[in-house]
Amino acid sequence: MNEAPRRITLDEWDRRHAELWAAGLREPDYGGPLRRHVDDGDLRLLSLEMDNSAAALRLWNFLLTEEERLHRARDEGKKIVGTMKDLGTVPVMAYSLPDVVAFYPDGAWWIPCVMQRSAGLLEIADSLGLDDSFCPVRAMVGAYVNEAHFPIPELTTCSVGATCDDVSALAQRLEALGFPILWWEMPHRRRPDAEEAAVQLSGGFRAPESQIAWVQSELQRVRDALEEHTGQRLTDELLAAGIERANRVRRRLAELRRLAFTADACPMPALEMLIAEMLAIHFCSDQHETIRVLEDLLEEVENRVRSGVGVLAPQAVRVFWVNPVADLRVMNLLEDAGGRICGTEYLFCHALDPIPEDLPPMEALARMALADPMAGPSADRAERICAEARRFGAEAVVISHIPGASHCAIEAAVIGQMVRTRLALPVLEIEVPPITDSMEPTLRTRLEALIETVTERRKR
Amino acid sequence: MKTVAYNSPFVPPEWIAAHGMQPDWMRLRAAGDRSPTGMGRGVCPFAGETILAVVSGLQATAVVVTTVCDQMRRAAELIERDGQLPVFLMNVPSTWQTTAADELYVAELERLGRFFVQLGGEAPSNDKLARVMLGYDRARGALRAARAGLSARRFAEAVAGLRGGGTPASETAVGPPPAAGVPLALIGGPLPERHRGLLDLVERSGGRVVLDGTEGGERTMPLPFDREAAADDPLGELARAYFAGIPDVSRRPNDAFYQWLADQLEARQVRGILLRRYVWCDLWHAELHRLRQVSPVPVLDLDVDHEDNGSLARTAGRLEAFLEMLR
Numbered sequence: 001m002n003e004a005p006r007r008i009t010l011d012e013w014d015r016r017h018a019e020l021w022a023a024g025l026r027e028p029d030y031g032g033p034l035r036r037h038v039d040d041g042d043l044r045l046l047s048l049e050m051d052n053s054a055a056a057l058r059l060w061n062f063l064l065t066e067e068e069r070l071h072r073a074r075d076e077g078k079k080i081v082g083t084m085k086d087l088g089t090v091p092v093m094a095y096s097l098p099d100v101v102a103f104y105p106d107g108a109w110w111i112p113c114v115m116q117r118s119a120g121l122l123e124i125a126d127s128l129g130l131d132d133s134f135c136p137v138r139a140m141v142g143a144y145v146n147e148a149h150f151p152i153p154e155l156t157t158c159s160v161g162a163t164c165d166d167v168s169a170l171a172q173r174l175e176a177l178g179f180p181i182l183w184w185e186m187p188h189r190r191r192p193d194a195e196e197a198a199v200q201l202s203g204g205f206r207a208p209e210s211q212i213a214w215v216q217s218e219l220q221r222v223r224d225a226l227e228e229h230t231g232q233r234l235t236d237e238l239l240a241a242g243i244e245r246a247n248r249v250r251r252r253l254a255e256l257r258r259l260a261f262t263a264d265a266c267p268m269p270a271l272e273m274l275i276a277e278m279l280a281i282h283f284c285s286d287q288h289e290t291i292r293v294l295e296d297l298l299e300e301v302e303n304r305v306r307s308g309v310g311v312l313a314p315q316a317v318r319v320f321w322v323n324p325v326a327d328l329r330v331m332n333l334l335e336d337a338g339g340r341i342c343g344t345e346y347l348f349c350h351a352l353d354p355i356p357e358d359l360p361p362m363e364a365l366a367r368m369a370l371a372d373p374m375a376g377p378s379a380d381r382a383e384r385i386c387a388e389a390r391r392f393g394a395e396a397v398v399i400s401h402i403p404g405a406s407h408c409a410i411e412a413a414v415i416g417q418m419v420r421t422r423l424a425l426p427v428l429e430i431e432v433p434p435i436t437d438s439m440e441p442t443l444r445t446r447l448e449a450l451i452e453t454v455t456e457r458r459k460r
Numbered sequence: 461m462k463t464v465a466y467n468s469p470f471v472p473p474e475w476i477a478a479h480g481m482q483p484d485w486m487r488l489r490a491a492g493d494r495s496p497t498g499m500g501r502g503v504c505p506f507a508g509e510t511i512l513a514v515v516s517g518l519q520a521t522a523v524v525v526t527t528v529c530d531q532m533r534r535a536a537e538l539i540e541r542d543g544q545l546p547v548f549l550m551n552v553p554s555t556w557q558t559t560a561a562d563e564l565y566v567a568e569l570e571r572l573g574r575f576f577v578q579l580g581g582e583a584p585s586n587d588k589l590a591r592v593m594l595g596y597d598r599a600r601g602a603l604r605a606a607r608a609g610l611s612a613r614r615f616a617e618a619v620a621g622l623r624g625g626g627t628p629a630s631e632t633a634v635g636p637p638p639a640a641g642v643p644l645a646l647i648g649g650p651l652p653e654r655h656r657g658l659l660d661l662v663e664r665s666g667g668r669v670v671l672d673g674t675e676g677g678e679r680t681m682p683l684p685f686d687r688e689a690a691a692d693d694p695l696g697e698l699a700r701a702y703f704a705g706i707p708d709v710s711r712r713p714n715d716a717f718y719q720w721l722a723d724q725l726e727a728r729q730v731r732g733i734l735l736r737r738y739v740w741c742d743l744w745h746a747e748l749h750r751l752r753q754v755s756p757v758p759v760l761d762l763d764v765d766h767e768d769n770g771s772l773a774r775t776a777g778r779l780e781a782f783l784e785m786l787r
Contacts, residue, residue: 133740
């Protein structure tokens, strides 16, 4: 059932789903009309406009059934590992073992948005003294305490050191509340000294060899804990196969991003692309299905690019976006204002890069972990943002602050200045709380002003 | 003599001094509304003041900051970008229960030593390092012994003096006897020199800080050195005394901080705790609720933001009410 690509509301999806079914759509077991998620409390869907493809339907259903998948895994006797903060490394290790499912408890930061605060997680955090001066990731504490979302993992890991203080402080509170945590250290990635042996990491970063070895030793502690908690040996062979599977995800995502960010007509909305990128860090609790979901999405995008059709006006302003938004609706707002996403750095660009397959697996993982843009200087991250913005032909950069996050205030000063100096692009800084309804007019105005600025520049 | 400015208790002044340089515990000025680097909302006032102090022309040869908190880690970058001084960012592990974490701390001290040498310092022999360490150790021991006879402010000044650059400890370790008052603990983030009026305010209000658990106060003094170990492996002993000896909320896990606090509250018969924290400091803020739950004595939360930074007006009323409750 073909229909011109466009963003549609949930009401329109009701009709669209029926049409797709009538036309023979077959969905995986987690499929179905998106409306049912609203009935389950995912109220934010009522305010979003989503892509109208069957591939997007599968993506949304996959995302919104993760909690069910985790509970089913628990019922099936699989081991569940909560992997906080590292964004992309420990899940690769965990998924290398059979019958192990990993997820990011910090991913609960989107629950207040998706459920429009009806889940009460922020209120639980408030009651524990974790108010809105903390990043919305404080919702994670509420989710552990009320056990109404994800099952409590058998093993929870958390990377600390060169990480944000919010997650570190919140995870410490969780441990004090009786949820044991395996802490592992992520050192600040520093630039190698003149005479020091160094390694080139993905993203163009460099690090001393000694730091790679050190991170490797920390990941070995994680490996030991995984073996102990699952009763299985995590051999190099299993790790190598796990890395190969993770790379399959990353390759598909890389192609998806390339097409979505460079096609003349934007073939996939920002919202679906954001969710697709998130799949790369923990596979939404099913690595194999992640690959299939991305393949569907890629096929849809390829078809649209071949046909020269897109979801936005062809003259949409090309925007590079920095940091994920706590309120998904803001991605719609950007497009409503006349923008399109052409490049992103959602805090985990290292999880999109291929993991070296020609190295011993633990060293490859250590290199990947140390390539985390948040582990090193903000200037490194800014360099990567500039390079990617140039590569994708961005005409403006939006730095989206996460309210309360320890890294945002200072790093934005570094990133913003470098973008202005190197690329001479307009930079807009905004702050996005979990629900932006009350400030939507302001946000909309600021995004429109950015778009107008670029439109005027085009005329020169 | 070349001066090295620093603001973290995890940087041993002995290590700076042993390289023939003068340690200088950084003094800060109020940032107020000034924001020379274009920083936005959410910057910890202490980190902001540190940036401002350095980029405004701090008199020093170099600056050392640490990774103990995320904001200071990132502040190092702005200091380097906008200031005129060489900056060393010392990686202090958050974890502490592994040999690897100990080794990383030692490796960072060694790297810091190479930085000093590049600045014109001289790598110390083991004998020299041990000598310098024991000199500091004696001074700290003397100060600990004198603590009960000093006012809280005098004691805080003396501790800062030992870290370098402030009033010499020998001059501050004498002074008026401490006022009688409700014994309190002051814990939390750094208490810069210009904020030490809080200690006087406590005494004027009928209390007395008998336990200084601020960052830079006695909580963050290193363990006494083992003389034999200092002679055999001075750098190893230096690292042990600092890395293993400072109970901080930033450590993961941070149980050692709570154990230290429980021991000290009992030993000093503390009747109330003042938690002084900077807004946007997640590390201390997150502990407030837990502290209230586990503390055997009441806790008063004193948050410090950009606007009232340095002003005691808002604090005075709350402090008086707190002390009235304790009397």
